[in-house]
Amino acid sequence: MAKIDYTQLAREIVAAVGGKENIISVGNCMTRLRFVLKDDSIPDKEKVASIKEVKGVMNQGGQYQVIIGTNVSDLIDYVKKEADLTDSKAADKDSYKVVKEGSLWNRFFKTIAGCIMPMIGPLVASGIIKGLLVILTTAGVLKTTDGTYILLYAAADAVMYFMPILVGFTCGKIFNCNPYVTAVIGGAFLYPNLLTAVSAKGGMTFLTLHVTSVSYANTFLPILLAAFFASKLEKLAKKIIPSVLQLIFVPTFVVIITVPVAWLVLGPVMNILSSLLSKAVMGIFGVSPLIGGIVIGACWQLVVLLGLHTAFIPILMNNLFSLGYDPVNAIMGLSVWAFAGVALGYALKNKDQEKKSMGLGNMVSALCGVTEPTIYSIALTNIRLFAAGMIGGGVAGGILGALGGKMYVYAGDGIFRIPAMINPKGIDISFYGFIICAVVAFAIAAVVSFIFTTNSKDEAEEIETTEKTNDKKETRQKIYAPVKGTAIPQDQIKDETFASGMLGKGVGIRPSESVVYAPFDGVISSVTETKHAVGMVSDQDVQLLIHIGIDTVKMNGEGFKVFVKDGQAVQKGDKLIEFDREKIKAANFDDIVVTLVINSDEYQKVECHNGACEENDVIMNVE
Template sequence: MDKHTLAKDIIRNVGGIENIGHLEHCVTRLRFTLKDDSAAQTETIKNLDGVMTVVQSGGQYQVVIGNKVKEVYQEVTSQLGRSFGSGDSNSAAGEPVKKKNLFNRFVDVIVGIISPILGLLAAAGIIKGLLGLATAMKWLTAADGTYILLNALGDSLFYFLPIIIGFSAGRKFNANPFITAAIGGALVYPNIIAAYSAGDSLTFAGIPVVLANYTSSLFPIILAAWVASKVEKWFERKLAASLQLIFVPLFTILVTGILTFLVVGPILSAFSQELADATMAIYNLSPVVAGVVLGALWQLIVIFGLHYAFIPVLINNITTLHYDPVNAILNVTVFAQVGAALGVFLKAKSLKVRSIAGPAALSALMGVTEPAIYGVSLPYKKPFVMAGIAGGIGGGITALMGARMYGFGGTGAFAAPLFINPDGVDVSFYAFLIASAVTVVLATLLTYLFGFKNKPETATAAAADTVPPAGTAALARANGTAVYNSIRGMVIPLSEVNDEAFSRGAMGSGFAVIPSDSKVYAPFDGTIATVANSKHAIAIISEDGVELLIHMGINTVKLKGAPFDIKVQENEAVKKGQLLAVADWDMIAANNYEITTPVIVTNSAEHQPIELKVEPHHEVQTGGLVLSVN
């Protein structure tokens, strides 16, 4: 699928422009903040060509694209007609984004601020690491012009981090980013740094100023930017439009800047130091235990999108302590995914599986693990477990040797320069080499010996193409499945459904029913895979792997479950003819929504041919054979 079509399908299936509150992207994912998560057609998005999977976590709706995420992001924002990223939010619809809990709001803020500069952080970290290697190997000295220029390129981001974070935070908080960048600039102004370094005491209007070295700092400018966003909006409300151009920035800089130097900066600087000390205190309780636990579980944390909550802690360790042992442990988990994908590649007989696993291993080696995780490890399950075991052992080795990372940035092979101490190569670099090699070899062997079995070609192909829904077992295919009618009513072809996603077959083959009875029954023996939060849709998987979606009404997600009484729950085993739900079709019609109910085989590509066994536009009783699925 070309990126234009993919972007169009993603926008439509997340609920349209009116449902998008915010959009940004990281290395592999489009990260939406949706006004109503239940309005998104998750299974449809997962099945789009070009989408690896969908993850809902940390208050975000994350569409995993892979290496081409930036191109798709640009196409999505182009079709939206404006940038929804970098802190802009969609207020056109006039409907507020759902309020999130405190943790989800924190994650959303951190993602919005840090994501735009992650690549830059990685690049700067690699430059610094390579310079450390060059001086350790006596290729350069700190007095050489080459070193001085390259060091300026690598070090400027970290030295002037408050300016760059100030700009990014300003955009995230919907403030003027140039104002917040200017405040960040004041924090690292040469005279301020000189006064701190000299131990001078300063006062402002007789009030003592607690000086701190804000170079490379993170938290003070983030809070200052949030304060600036509130101050700026207050002055915009109070000042006449003719005065705002000059006086809003003037008053915002003065008020926020003074508050930052007197209150915000000192408090957050102390907090940064305490956070770094607390992190090290926990780590020092038992470095090896920390290494094993983090090494084993980190990629699981990544899957749920919760790793962004750790980013400020990891960056703060670098900026405060000038090293970080925690991120040193986390890096080996990337090599665990390399080994898992490599093990599958070496053992698989299917060319299709090998064509996925081989590039996925190479991608993971370069630090991008999503192709390995979503294309190999998770679909087959056991390789992911083997990667966790290998990652735990590699993390333990890393901690046992006392490895540290001296920069924040690249992962996988690109992390190597970050393990080089600026004072010269030490045990950290050797620990990186040993732990990474052990992790790759161990993950490869465990996966090859215990984590992957070759299956018949059809089953293997299906497993390679599809990530099974969470909480459901991978089910073996049989000779065919009979689908019996779930709802009494008139059967019509999907092409007559007044919804493009159904009528064009984007979600799969099937039929639709115009109901004449309120009860919805199970179409076969199987397991409930999903019950939509808004109760309007139920997905059920047969015992031989047919995935069927019963979508009660069109756009009824907007009724937020009011017309539906669900009688089953996710992961529940059901029998043919068991009551699944009761729908109030009169309420749906009274709210001007269609009651037509599509019944879709969502994994149609794996089950051809699919044949309708009744004449369209005829009344069909429940329990009658209506569809034959191969």
């Protein structure tokens, strides 16, 4: 087998995916190069797949995957060099991945995750410092008026208070516009003189239009929407402003329009939504405390996350002052326990020590009443983990609502809310019920989070740049014969590349018929331009190469008819390819159908069966 020129191969692959200008980051797993591209519509799949050493192409979960084989680890450094990506650059740029696939809801959550990921470290640090300050003030070691407390609290709260600026910058990266401009727009949400003017008696106007008083500190949704609007405006500005003037006037055009629009439109919209939401929730709670408890317990963190919680505050405070208790705030506090459980489940399931430590730290922070690190660094990176928190909070909230739980004084969250549940007349069901429900919320969310957390570094919803070569997947997949004939041992295939096992373990099949069928349920990852080979990925992530003949690529598609296309979902038994055995033999090529598990090194065992086989016969077991 000829020695591979990795420099040339890297040059061809980088060029085929759109050049280094189109590459945000690149990493590798056992068999694939994994690109995060600025625009994944640029690469020509057929062109990429036609490169000599490329075995297939997949575009999945925002990653453009080029299947190379087990020698991909030898290639990755050449690709990074050709793409001008150092590890630090890749790690930095990888945070700004644009997710273009999936449902609108999933894209929304993944965009949020993309905005927040660069801030995970500071967010976790913020939670730890706030948690320590809560403990120290509760223990009487510090007072909130002490200079030490004020300075440390400023350090901890800065990442949350100035979130519109930080998110504005990352949004600029994600929406492919000037990140400094979107950061400036975020700063305008927090400008002190403006905040003073809009909150003063009588407020203020802009061109005779009233500007609504809204606090944008600790929010991300308004700046996300404003940055998206700014990105569209910037594209328009670049079309109408001459290139020689764009450096100065494009930012001017974007800022002078976006900031007023954001304040004039987003503020009123958020106030209206918040008011309607609070009325709807309180209405439900008034009719049925059980249903109201479920809704509040499940949705409260989402409401806060979206910045729609302000209309609830007057209601909660009014209940405390007029009634002497508040049933709603008691239930809201359970959501904090639920997200502490999410952090624990995440930590217990993860074998990655860094993620495990982060999860445990976030759990402690949440139990002290600070949930932001858990929400932003864990729950928003996987929508199912956010759902775990909602499930735990909803179940516990429904129980406490039915029990008639009440909060008697305003207090912090987490463990510091427990004393607020004590009735001044004596401990009653509110106290015991809250403790029971807090445990329920914590336990349910932890279990669901544990189930939904994945250790697979191949997870499509996560951005991964490395995989450990000694990780083995635990799964079971039966691979049925793709064609009727006789299966022979891999080492008897008359091609060194296939026979050596370099591309993965498998068998060769001497066909007695001329139709290739899907050997399992899955997705077509690639079809070669010359129609002689097809790549598949099973629902268990087993990657299969079905290659018809030896050197049949030279037939340029003659004698082959393909019935599927890239990305198509197929079921076992679906027709994939018809081939003309006589034409193959007439061209002096071997017509053997090579069937290989190209990511076999990721599994414990690939058991191959030889002998006569038909469509419903198992030829390989992957474990």
